[in-house]
């Protein structure tokens with residue numbers, strides 16, 4: 001099973017987010033990985049209300065309460081660990097989760113061959 005390194009564990013502090021892109025069926029998908037309550041989760045960077053990015057390209061994903069991911073456009077609130085929308089126009093829907101794991105001091109995206117980060121392109125290890 002291919003796995004691609006996204007970011008070092010030490011670069012992903014609690015409630016920080018790191019954006020990356022990957023290809024699926026010829027389409028470039030923007031995504032982010034974050035750490036919440038010590039666990040690492042990743043989602044496509046698309047709101048479930050209208051398919052636009054959750055952040056305003058400023059890498060801010062958390063609501064002021066620091067307990068929810070927030071869509072900056074209309075304020076939908078998502079549970080960080082599940083991606084489920086608990087308030088807002090898409091209540092009940094969930095962000096598209098990606099399979100990630102943390103090992104060897106890094107976070108890995110599973111089932112892809114290549115990703116693009118702001119820093120550099122990463123290939124399968």
Ligand code: FES
Pocket residue numbers: 047048049050051052071072073074075076088089090
């Ligand atoms: S586009 Fe995200 S809540 Fe409307």
